[in-house]
Amino acid sequence: MSEVQRKASKQLPDAGVWLDQHGDYLFKYASFRLRDPAAAEDAVQETFLAALKAYERFEGRGSERTWLVGILKHKITDHFRRIAREAPMGQEGDEGPEHAEFFTRTDGWDDHWNNEYAPTEWHATPSQLVEQGDFWRVFHDCLSPLPQRTASAFTLREIDGLSSAEICELLGIRLNNLWVMLHRARLHLRNCLQLNWFGQKH
Amino acid sequence: MGWYDKLKHSVRFWLLRRLPPCKETVVVISQSLERPLSMRERVLLKVHLWVCMWCVWYLEHLQVIRRTMRESAAESELDPPSAPGLSPEARERIKQRIVANKQ
Numbered sequence: 001m002s003e004v005q006r007k008a009s010k011q012l013p014d015a016g017v018w019l020d021q022h023g024d025y026l027f028k029y030a031s032f033r034l035r036d037p038a039a040a041e042d043a044v045q046e047t048f049l050a051a052l053k054a055y056e057r058f059e060g061r062g063s064e065r066t067w068l069v070g071i072l073k074h075k076i077t078d079h080f081r082r083i084a085r086e087a088p089m090g091q092e093g094d095e096g097p098e099h100a101e102f103f104t105r106t107d108g109w110d111d112h113w114n115n116e117y118a119p120t121e122w123h124a125t126p127s128q129l130v131e132q133g134d135f136w137r138v139f140h141d142c143l144s145p146l147p148q149r150t151a152s153a154f155t156l157r158e159i160d161g162l163s164s165a166e167i168c169e170l171l172g173i174r175l176n177n178l179w180v181m182l183h184r185a186r187l188h189l190r191n192c193l194q195l196n197w198f199g200q201k202h
Numbered sequence: 203m204g205w206y207d208k209l210k211h212s213v214r215f216w217l218l219r220r221l222p223p224c225k226e227t228v229v230v231i232s233q234s235l236e237r238p239l240s241m242r243e244r245v246l247l248k249v250h251l252w253v254c255m256w257c258v259w260y261l262e263h264l265q266v267i268r269r270t271m272r273e274s275a276a277e278s279e280l281d282p283p284s285a286p287g288l289s290p291e292a293r294e295r296i297k298q299r300i301v302a303n304k305q
Contacts, residue, residue: 012304015297015300015301015304016297018300019288019293019296019297019300023287023288023293023296024287024288027287027288027292028287037289041288041292041295041296044288044292044296045295045296045299048296048299048300049299049300049303052300052303052304053303102225103223103224103225110223111223111224111225111226112218112223112224112225112254112256113224113256113257118256119256119257119259119260119263120259121259122259122262122263122266124266125266126266126269126270126273127273129266129270130270130273130274135270136274158267158268158271158272159271159272159274159275160275161272161275164236164237179232179233179236182232182235182236183228183229183232183233186232186264186267187228187232189267190260190263190264190267193263193267194263
């Protein structure tokens with residue numbers, strides 16, 4: 001049955017077909033931001049259930065996919081708010097590794113880059129990187145060792161482009177926390193990408 | 203190396219000794235992506251970047267990472283980052299819940 005016919009008859013979508021069409025997409029979208037497969041599964045389930053309830057109101061303006069992603073975004077936001085309430089920001093260390101070794105030297109130039117970790121020239125443009133599917137796997141693995149909240153703050157800022165104020169509200173942190181978290185995430189990620197991606201031949 | 207290059211080299215080292223070190227500069231570089239810098243911060247950063255190629259690359263890399271992520275976010279409306287999809291168990295569980303809720 002085509003989507004047009006289904007809507008005309010106000011018939012609810014078949015669960016299996018619905019999951020085949022959108023399940024993986026929604027799950028990837030959620031797990032990339034939440035960085036927790038169980039939480040991502042919950043968010044996807046809640047999205048489908050909410051969509052089912054509101055199906056009458058979906059009048060086919062835009063695609064079903066876009067509509068579902070819109071609902072999912074709210075579920076992701078709810079999840080962050082819940083975490084912020086249940087596990088408030090703790091002490092030093094929650095923000096991520098400090099990587100003091102990047103700036104340790106023994107030649108009298110302490111607090112400057114250690115040659116071993118110093119940035120080198122990268123020969124790649126953003127669009128070249130996006131085209132290479134492997135890049136995302138490396139990227140994902142590089143974010144993994146970071147505390148969940150730091151990785152989430154980084155993704156919300158750099159992928160979704162949320163403002164600092166929005167992220168602070170969502171994650172229940174102060175602006176200073178956020179800046180430290182973003183700085184540490186960048187320090188860590190840049191080094192990891194250089195080691196595992198830019199230092200390799202492709 | 204001619205005398206001019208030697209002089210330039212010495213001036214750079216002399217400056218690098220007197221400026222905030224790389225460890226403090228990378229914090230400011232990260233904040234420059236978050237908020238407008240003060241006049242003092244801007245001047246110190248500019249001079250540091252004049253004498254330190256490492257920090258120039260650091261700033262460039264942060265910009266590459268940001269642009270890459272934003273661009274791919276736009277593209278991932280078509281295809282989200284390659285990652286595993288729903289597990290068969292989760293898919294089945296969600297399916298059961300949808301079916302139960304339809305009745």
